[in-house]
Amino acid sequence: MARHGSDATQLVTPAMLAVVGVLASLPLWIGQVGLYPYIGIEIVIWAIYALSFNLLLGYTGLPSFGHGAYFGIGAYAFGLFQQNVLPGLWPCLAAAAGAAALAGLVVAAFISHRRGIYYAFMTIAFGQVFWVVAIKSHAITGGEDGLLRIQRAPADFGIVSFDLRDNVSLYYFVLGVFAVVLVALWRLVNSPYGRILQAVKQNETRAAFVGYNVWLYKFSVFALSAALSGLAGGLFAMAQTSAFPDVMSLHYSGYVVMMTLIGGGIVSFWGPVIGAALFLLARDAIGAVTTAWMLWFGLLFMLVVLFKPEGIAGWWQDLRREGGARRPGLARLRMLFGG
Amino acid sequence: MNLLPHILNGITLGLLFALIALGFMLVVGLMEQINLAHGSLFALGAYLAFVVVSGRLPLPVEWVREWLLVPLAWRYAAALVVAPLLTALAGMVLELCVRRTYGKDPLYGLLLTFGAAMVIEELIRLVWGTRDYVLPVPPSISGGMIFWDLIWSTYRFYAAAFSIGAIGLVWLFIERTPYGAIIKAGAHDSEIVRALGIDLTRLRLYVFAFGTLLAALAGIIVAPIWGIRPHMGVDAVVPAFLIIVLGGVGSFWGAVAAGILVGLVVGVSGAYASEWSLLSMYILLIAVVTFRARGLSGKKSLLEA
Amino acid sequence: MVLFEAENLQMRFGDRTVLENVTLSFGAGKLYGIMGPNGAGKTTCFNVLTGRYRPTRGRVRIDGEDITGLPPHLIARKGVSRSFQIMNLFNDFTARDNVMTALPEMRARSFETRRAVASDAKLADAAEAVLARVGLAGKGDVRAKNLSYGDRRALEIGVALAAAPRVLFLDEPTSGLGSDGTARLAGLIGTLKGQLTIVVIEHDMPFLFGLADEISVIHWGQVIAQGTPGELRANDWVRRSNLGKLQ
Numbered sequence: 001m002a003r004h005g006s007d008a009t010q011l012v013t014p015a016m017l018a019v020v021g022v023l024a025s026l027p028l029w030i031g032q033v034g035l036y037p038y039i040g041i042e043i044v045i046w047a048i049y050a051l052s053f054n055l056l057l058g059y060t061g062l063p064s065f066g067h068g069a070y071f072g073i074g075a076y077a078f079g080l081f082q083q084n085v086l087p088g089l090w091p092c093l094a095a096a097a098g099a100a101a102l103a104g105l106v107v108a109a110f111i112s113h114r115r116g117i118y119y120a121f122m123t124i125a126f127g128q129v130f131w132v133v134a135i136k137s138h139a140i141t142g143g144e145d146g147l148l149r150i151q152r153a154p155a156d157f158g159i160v161s162f163d164l165r166d167n168v169s170l171y172y173f174v175l176g177v178f179a180v181v182l183v184a185l186w187r188l189v190n191s192p193y194g195r196i197l198q199a200v201k202q203n204e205t206r207a208a209f210v211g212y213n214v215w216l217y218k219f220s221v222f223a224l225s226a227a228l229s230g231l232a233g234g235l236f237a238m239a240q241t242s243a244f245p246d247v248m249s250l251h252y253s254g255y256v257v258m259m260t261l262i263g264g265g266i267v268s269f270w271g272p273v274i275g276a277a278l279f280l281l282a283r284d285a286i287g288a289v290t291t292a293w294m295l296w297f298g299l300l301f302m303l304v305v306l307f308k309p310e311g312i313a314g315w316w317q318d319l320r321r322e323g324g325a326r327r328p329g330l331a332r333l334r335m336l337f338g339g
Numbered sequence: 340m341n342l343l344p345h346i347l348n349g350i351t352l353g354l355l356f357a358l359i360a361l362g363f364m365l366v367v368g369l370m371e372q373i374n375l376a377h378g379s380l381f382a383l384g385a386y387l388a389f390v391v392v393s394g395r396l397p398l399p400v401e402w403v404r405e406w407l408l409v410p411l412a413w414r415y416a417a418a419l420v421v422a423p424l425l426t427a428l429a430g431m432v433l434e435l436c437v438r439r440t441y442g443k444d445p446l447y448g449l450l451l452t453f454g455a456a457m458v459i460e461e462l463i464r465l466v467w468g469t470r471d472y473v474l475p476v477p478p479s480i481s482g483g484m485i486f487w488d489l490i491w492s493t494y495r496f497y498a499a500a501f502s503i504g505a506i507g508l509v510w511l512f513i514e515r516t517p518y519g520a521i522i523k524a525g526a527h528d529s530e531i532v533r534a535l536g537i538d539l540t541r542l543r544l545y546v547f548a549f550g551t552l553l554a555a556l557a558g559i560i561v562a563p564i565w566g567i568r569p570h571m572g573v574d575a576v577v578p579a580f581l582i583i584v585l586g587g588v589g590s591f592w593g594a595v596a597a598g599i600l601v602g603l604v605v606g607v608s609g610a611y612a613s614e615w616s617l618l619s620m621y622i623l624l625i626a627v628v629t630f631r632a633r634g635l636s637g638k639k640s641l642l643e644a
Numbered sequence: 645m646v647l648f649e650a651e652n653l654q655m656r657f658g659d660r661t662v663l664e665n666v667t668l669s670f671g672a673g674k675l676y677g678i679m680g681p682n683g684a685g686k687t688t689c690f691n692v693l694t695g696r697y698r699p700t701r702g703r704v705r706i707d708g709e710d711i712t713g714l715p716p717h718l719i720a721r722k723g724v725s726r727s728f729q730i731m732n733l734f735n736d737f738t739a740r741d742n743v744m745t746a747l748p749e750m751r752a753r754s755f756e757t758r759r760a761v762a763s764d765a766k767l768a769d770a771a772e773a774v775l776a777r778v779g780l781a782g783k784g785d786v787r788a789k790n791l792s793y794g795d796r797r798a799l800e801i802g803v804a805l806a807a808a809p810r811v812l813f814l815d816e817p818t819s820g821l822g823s824d825g826t827a828r829l830a831g832l833i834g835t836l837k838g839q840l841t842i843v844v845i846e847h848d849m850p851f852l853f854g855l856a857d858e859i860s861v862i863h864w865g866q867v868i869a870q871g872t873p874g875e876l877r878a879n880d881w882v883r884r885s886n887l888g889k890l891q
Contacts, residue, residue: 008760009760009763063449110625110629116445117373118584118628120373121584122625124577124580128577128621129621129625136618187757187760190762191759191761192755192759193755193757194757195744195750195761196745196750196754198734199745202735202737203734203735207745208715208716208717209725210720210745210804211717211720211746211748212751212754213715213717214717249573250573251573254453257453258454261450291464291465292461292462292464294457295457295458295462297457298454298457299454299458302436302455302458305450305451305454306439
């Protein structure tokens with residue numbers, strides 16, 4: 001993982017301001033480019049999901065290939081909690097994160113002493129278990145018909161309350177959550193805890209022999225990532241006003257891996273965000289022309305894995321390294337957007 | 340409840356699982372690469388066989404009419420030869436990409452073949468759509484028979500026998516031919532292989548193609564039972580992967596035993612809770628791998644790094 | 645005073661016995677050498693002493709406290725640190741971050757998630773001090789994978805040293821180095837001598853006989869000779885073996 005330079009000590013970095021700023025302006029121009037605000041909601045939610053996934057893949061080197069399970073559990077937990085326990089937004093989001101964290105804790109207990117492909121496969125197996133359960137528990141989840149009639153409860157901040165039924169207001173709400181997640185994750189990855197996660201990624205043996213309980217780090221970060229994925233899933237249930245099992249399938253679990261890798265999650269904090277945006281924009285742009293958009297995205301993914309596993313962010317970092325000195329104007333822009 | 344039919348059913352299912360896992364195992368064995376496109380190639384084999392048998396070929400109408408006059412048994416036999424060979428060609432193209440990842444973290448091969456699986460599956464959707472197809476089989480191996488007052492599907496016996504034959508042939512190939520010896524050595528020590536003067540690059544290409552051919556054969560055999568649809572690839576690759584992990588990487592009989600075990604568990608649990616029988620294989624895996632790091636009889640390999 | 649001791653260690657893998665009745669004791673502040681042919685069980689011995697393997701029999705104690713069978717990270721926290729024959733570094737980290745990760749101050753804060761590592765000047769200073777101790781001052785910003793082989797060997801010791809151990813195990817620290825590099829490492833280990841207990845596995849005999857207070861010879865998984873370099877020079881086995889070819 002690349003060093004984050006002096007930005008590492010900051011609570012809010014220029015890059016965060018730039019990204020959230022650009023996203024905040026999205027409803028103003030998204031209609032003009034032939035898209036619609038709802039895609040903004042999807043991009044931001046999947047960005048949160050991909051960021052939390054990258055805590056495992058990019059920072060700790062843990063290939064969790066069944067991660068859709070926790071996103072899906074978050075979505076179902078949000079809906080079920082709303083319909084059966086408390087209808088408020090905050091308790092529902094807490095339930096989404098909590099349920100996914102719980103599932104993550106159980107799975108992590110089984111897999112945290114594993115490595116490599118075995119780890120990857122165990123996560124796939126657990127992901128399939130949750131997926132099958134979601135499909136077959138028709139009475140609870142609605143099976144393949146989905147859990148329907150999930151409400152977009154208002155965001156109540158005590159003094160003010162925002163109605164989220166409109167897509168633009170929901171967009172600003174998820175963007176707000178995204179900003180909080182960004183700040184929190186940036187703190188986390190630059191903290192001692194985050195540093196040790198990166199150490200575990202590079203060399204488990206070494207980390208153990210200088211006194212770190214590697215198992216505990218792999219265990220805790222998995223649960224943490226599951227919780228955040230569940231939060232994203234809860235938001236997704238709200239956006240869709242329903243929850244379906246397909247986000248838990250192997251395909252969807254693969255999508256978040258593709259996003260993260262293409263964006264450059266291996267070398268950059270921002271990789272998952274770039275990847276999520278690219279993935280969803282490509283889906284709509286290519287999808288408008290051909291139904292086989294996944295074919296083209298799959299090919300792009302293969303090319304990235306073959307020739308540039310560091311993804312778009314890695315390519316950007318290379319450009320900065322080579323061209324930064326020659327073109328000061330561009331370099332300043334790059335400093336703002338950095339790797 | 341009489342469990343015997345379920346046990347027999349489980350064993351035939353297990354043999355099919357073992358057949359599906361065979362090619363996957365060869366590739367893992369020699370290249371220490373997980374080929375996640377194995378399932379898509381399995382599906383491609385089934386689709387191509389369907390094209391051959393049903394005569395839906397991009398050929399002049401008269402030729403197709405002529406072809407359809409050929410007895411079904413002959414067309415089926417032709418499909419059993421042509422479809423795996425064509426799929427093996429696709430596998431060779433894939434190997435040309437995959438070879439760039441040899442020697443790197445096996446994760447890259449996994450990701451690359453995942454992308455390839457997506458691409459192949461989308462191609463299948465593009466060409467054949469999302470509907471289900473049924474692979475016609477000759478009357479001599481379809482239909483049913485009755486004993487113990489129960490109806491048994493003839494085709495399942497044929498499929499089981501075919502699997503046993505394929506497993507036996509692959510075993511003979513690995514154990515009794517010089518290529519097999521190289522495949523076994525290659526997994527652990529590519530230097531020895533080079534020292535013996537064998538072109539490892541070409542060997543890997545052929546083994547990958549052979550693995551693909553086996554995937555396609557499995558696809559054709561399984562197609563009449565599962566139906567031909569785009570999702571059949573995922574339905575095959577996850578059990579294949581599971582069986583290799585359960586049996587232990589690098590162990591032929593471990594994989595065969597794991598395949599039969601999985602089939603038995605799915606079959607017998609299906610007797611009690613048919614809705615949930617798919618879950619049982621994951622639970623079996625989790626139970627075994629939690630206590631035995633390398634499955635039932637695995638060796639240490641790169642895949643753990 | 646005995647700081648670290650191993651008593652009657654036995655290590656079996658299946659039906660192979662790799663260590664048999666190995667008893668060793670290391671006094672505070674001294675430097676010990678371990679020698680023996682390849683495959684004699686030296687590295688296995690280190691692996692048992694530092695917790696990678698649990699011995700099938702026998703006891704390991706530090707400062708009288710039984711640490712037999714504890715996992716590596718707990719043994720490390722008791723003040724036992726080691727380097728590896730095949731280098732184990734955090735390759736993508738800079739040299740400074742490698743060392744910093746091993747610092748006890750870092751370990752104490754290891755579940756802290758709010759403050760950035762980079763904002764803590766004390767950690768950086770402590771890391772710089774360790775780098776200077778192993779002769780890597782000024783190279784703190786170089787990534788471990790970009791360091792020269794000799795520097796990587798020094799960093800390997802630096803990481804082990806950064807954990808502030810009471811006992812430091814070094815597994816063939818000069819492995820792969822030429823004579824200049826070996827001399828540099830010998831100099832480095834010489835400067836550490838007396839500051840803490842050091843146990844070195846080494847094939848380079850002049851190196852070992854020049855530095856060690858006491859040497860143990862391990863062969864076929866057993867300690868076959870033990871003594872000061874002077875005593876061992878006279879030992880029959882050492883004299884007969886290729887290992888003992890000293891000028």
